[in-house]
Amino acid sequence: MLKIGCHLSAAKGYWAMGRDALSIGANTFQFFTRNPRGGKARAIDPEDERKFLTLMREHEMGPVVAHAPYTMNVCSASEKTREFGCSVLADDLSRLERLPGTYYNFHPGSHVGQGVEEGVRMIADALNRVLTPDLQTVVLLETMAGKGTEVGRSFEEIREILDRVQCTEKLGVCLDTCHVFDAGYPIDSDPDGVLEEFDRVIGLKRLRAVHLNDSKNSRGSRKDRHELIGEGNIGFEALLRFIRRPALRNLPLILETPNDLAGHGQEIKKISEFWRKSEDNG
Numbered sequence: 001m002l003k004i005g006c007h008l009s010a011a012k013g014y015w016a017m018g019r020d021a022l023s024i025g026a027n028t029f030q031f032f033t034r035n036p037r038g039g040k041a042r043a044i045d046p047e048d049e050r051k052f053l054t055l056m057r058e059h060e061m062g063p064v065v066a067h068a069p070y071t072m073n074v075c076s077a078s079e080k081t082r083e084f085g086c087s088v089l090a091d092d093l094s095r096l097e098r099l100p101g102t103y104y105n106f107h108p109g110s111h112v113g114q115g116v117e118e119g120v121r122m123i124a125d126a127l128n129r130v131l132t133p134d135l136q137t138v139v140l141l142e143t144m145a146g147k148g149t150e151v152g153r154s155f156e157e158i159r160e161i162l163d164r165v166q167c168t169e170k171l172g173v174c175l176d177t178c179h180v181f182d183a184g185y186p187i188d189s190d191p192d193g194v195l196e197e198f199d200r201v202i203g204l205k206r207l208r209a210v211h212l213n214d215s216k217n218s219r220g221s222r223k224d225r226h227e228l229i230g231e232g233n234i235g236f237e238a239l240l241r242f243i244r245r246p247a248l249r250n251l252p253l254i255l256e257t258p259n260d261l262a263g264h265g266q267e268i269k270k271i272s273e274f275w276r277k278s279e280d281n282g
């Protein structure tokens with residue numbers, strides 16, 4: 001079965017997101033754990049959580065993906081910013097223990113001129129502080145486009161973070177198709193090759209979720225501007241070919257395309273139809 005959904009606004013709570021997802025034919029979704037620019041998380045609402053978990057079970061939804069605020073930078077040059085990032089990480093993870101099976105995705109960070117090696121060291125340090133063996137949530141490192149001084153542009157950089165973390169069984173990777181394309185990987189022309197490379201460097205067992213986006217820019221541009229599926233430089237056919245790879249079976253595919261709820265519904269419908277047709281044709 002295809003697991004597909006989109007990024008949703010968390011403003012109305014978990015249950016409302018679940019209902020929105022269902023209304024557009026999605027069986028997973030992603031949300032920001034708090035204001036994407038940082039700030040305080042919403043108050044815990046046990047009734048909302050209970051209704052949401054029931055809805056998930058009834059409709060066989062999930063796993064869903066929680067996304068950390070993108071301003072969180074655990075490899076900043078400022079100790080205050082790093083500490084703030086660590087406290088957000090820790091707080092988000094403790095809240096997510098209430099929603100078992102949810103993934104926690106975050107952007108590894110920007111080294112802001114300190115160098116990739118130092119960035120990798122700081123990111124691993126942060127993870128070693130917050131990951132404990134009893135944690136239920138699996139934390140996902142997102143592959144990045146390499147805009148500015150972003151760490152995680154290459155599979156090797158992700159590998160280096162993984163190698164430095166102790167509770168490595170709590171770590172996975174979320175592959176963003178726009179990001180890997182903008183980082184230079186030929187996901188448009190050689191999706192199998194990209195996955196082979198991922199397997200060789202990181203290991204396919206780490207791949208737990210996909211951000212399904214087209215790209216406004218060209219391969220290797222290091223820009224990170226998402227486009228609607230089929231309207232960018234990767235293209236509908238290539239993205240569909242990619243999600244049909246056996247390694248992606250049953251992984252949550254999350255659209256982060258510039259669209260509203262109804263528009264996302266149309267994208268999901270189109271992708272599901274083509275996916276079903278290609279399944280029938282073997």
Ligand code: FE
Nearest residue numbers: 067070107142
């Ligand atoms: Fe992201």
Ligand code: FE
Nearest residue numbers: 142176211256
């Ligand atoms: Fe993404």
Ligand code: ZN
Nearest residue numbers: 178179224226
């Ligand atoms: Zn992006």
